[in-house]
Amino acid sequence: MKKTFTLLLLMAVMMTANQLKAQDLVKGKLDFLKDVTELGVSFDYNKLTVGTEGKEANYLKRKKAERDAKEPGTGDKWIESWFADRKQHYEPKFSELFTKYGDIKLTEDSASKYLMVVRTKFIEVGYNVAVSSQKAAVNLEIEIFDRDNLKKSICKIMMNDMKGGKGQFDMGLRIADAYAKAGKELGQLVSKKVK
Template identity: 40%
Template sequence: MKTKTIIISMLLLISVTIALGQKIEVKSGNLDFLKNQKKLKIEYDYSNMGVGKFEKEEDYIKKKVSELNEKEAGSGDQWKENWVTDRKQSFEPKFEDLLNESLKKNNLVGGNFDDAEYTLILRTVFTEPGFNVGVARKNAYTDLEAVFVKTGSADPLAIVTIEKSPGRGGMGYDFDTGFRIQESYAKAGKELGQYLVKKVL
């Protein structure tokens, strides 16, 4: 009976684990302007983002806050605060750390540089938060657009899509939603940096 339970748990685990293949593609323009640059300003845009089954992030937040507050008063409000603060505290630093780890080979660094000639606006199009309840899990992932503009301008010089950037912990101990999503941004930063080094710089 115990063996049967373990097998069922393993099958459930496999059935809900999505094998994600990250894909990076230049959708418009070209990135030749990055050659010989030393600094790249980075900004972030989370507006008009879909989350999970919801086309609008605000609908996802409303449902999540209501569900959590029903279980424990105030827990939904705390979750909502973390949902937003995780961006500055972990998603963005992780993206930049891994991006710069790749770019340092070409002496290019990304960050909050107002004097950089070009800006990368990382736009989050979609977030799948995923879940991990021990016997079953679903990886997080994000769909992103890296929009390159001349600093101070809104006109795109190039747009690079990063589809299904996976987020999960290496040992499977990624029970926290914020941690899973953080790893998705880390992966996106690493892969985008490697792509730029290989294809452009």
């Protein structure tokens, strides 16, 4: 009986530790950012997977076919919207919350010494219908480079299962909430590590 209780307690502690480790500094340190006020930022979606579909191309093909089956010609418009949401919603939300909590401004136009590359590895789009909902979530890989050496990153951070809030009916805004959560948590991590 005592062994069973100890085993259950150990499993609970391990599960809690895994849940708390949503972001993980897997390479390097962040102390080099101590006096940095601005970081260049670049977003990369090249190896994105979506939900249970696997490759992004599979997801887009299915969604286009579904839209065109309901109303011919709307599939292409939906795909345009899917890509437009990145610049209109995801990236600004991530940057806004990172800047707010990390006290370092992110900008794509920066000529700063360092460049942050945000790679989206996975998106769960979630859903919101009148009686049921599921939060959107993203997995991100973040690397920071010295612009003088873009082949080798200074640090690498993995951010997994960054979930947005509930209540968004629009898919782009739902996913943007997940990016906002990631930006906030990364900003807080940077702020904590550079102090």
